[in-house]
Structure formats: structure tokens, C-alpha cells
Amino acid sequence: MYTDDPQKFYNNLNKELPLLGIDPGTKNIGLAISDINKTIATPLNVLTNKKYKDLVNYIKEIQHNHGLSGIVIGYPINMDGTIGPKAQSSNSLADNLDKDTDLPILLWDERLSTTVIEKILISADISRNKRKKNIDKLAASYILQGFLDLISKLKKS
Numbered sequence: 001m002y003t004d005d006p007q008k009f010y011n012n013l014n015k016e017l018p019l020l021g022i023d024p025g026t027k028n029i030g031l032a033i034s035d036i037n038k039t040i041a042t043p044l045n046v047l048t049n050k051k052y053k054d055l056v057n058y059i060k061e062i063q064h065n066h067g068l069s070g071i072v073i074g075y076p077i078n079m080d081g082t083i084g085p086k087a088q089s090s091n092s093l094a095d096n097l098d099k100d101t102d103l104p105i106l107l108w109d110e111r112l113s114t115t116v117i118e119k120i121l122i123s124a125d126i127s128r129n130k131r132k133k134n135i136d137k138l139a140a141s142y143i144l145q146g147f148l149d150l151i152s153k154l155k156k157s
Contacts, residue, residue, distance in 0.1 A: 002105035009106040013154035017069035030136030041144035043137035080129025
């Protein structure tokens with residue numbers, strides 16, 4: 001099952017397992033993982049976006065070693081709310097992962113997430129080389145944290 005409805009996604013989660021965040025890009029795929037309480041996202045890894053099977057195998061390895069309750073995929077819709085090529089790519093990824101894993105999947109609006117992370121790293125005076133190596137997994141963490149913050153609000157209300 002994949003959706004862009006956070007409430008529907010949340011209702012289908014195993015509440016005692018972490019979430020995986022994915023920032024899909026044309027060259028790299030950033031990955032992040034939450035704690036089991038789903039409060040904090042931590043950058044995990046960057047995979048090159050060459051073979052889809054490598055991503056599936058990596059997800060299955062994480063699921064086997066740590067357990068996963070679901071996947072949050074960055075959904076870069078255009079600023080005017082339309083679906084562009086990058087968002088279509090995220091949709092395709094969600095559709096494929098839905099077929100190849102047994103995990104619920106959320107498409108999470110992530111407009112400008114990589115830009116935000118880039119600005120933070122520049123303001124922290126991080127070298128261009130270090131930024132390049134880490135930006136994708138940090139963007140995945142930022143995307144996942146956005147959803148975790150929403151969960152926190154839902155729990156309080």
C-alpha cells in the first residue's frame with residue numbers, strides 16, 4: 001500500500017518499529033532511519049541510483065536486521081502543486097517498492113528539502129566535498145523528520 005495521506009499511512013504502521021526515509025535523486029538515493037519511538041530521524045547512507053535491485057536488497061537487509069514499519073519517500077511536487085518528472089519518478093519508486101516489499105509507503109511532500117539542507121551546510125561552513133557526500137542522506141533525514149514531527153502533533157491531539 002502506498003499513499004500520500006499521512007493519517008492513512010500512520011494508521012497502517014507497526015508502532016514499535018522504525019521508519020525508513022528515502023530521498024530519491026537522479027544520481028544518488030539518500031537514506032535515513034527513525035528511532036523506534038518515531039521521534040528522531042538519523043541520516044543512514046547514500047546509494048548510487050544505478051540498480052533498483054540494490055535499493056530493494058538494502059531495504060530488505062535493514063528490515064531483517066532492525067525491522068521497519070514503513071517507508072517515507074520524498075515527493076518533490078512542483079511549487080505550484082503540479083506533478084513534474086521528479087515527482088513521477090518518486091511515484092514509480094513507490095509503486096515498485098510496494099510490489100517488492102511488504103511495507104506501507106508514504107509519499108511525503110518535500111519541496112525544496114535538498115535546497116534547505118544545502119543552505120544549512122553552507123552556513124555551517126561545511127566544505128563542498130563534505131556537502132556532496134552527505135547532502136542526500138541529510139535530505140532523507142529532513143524528509144523523514146517532517147513526517148515524524150507530524151506524528152508528534154497527532155499523538156498530542
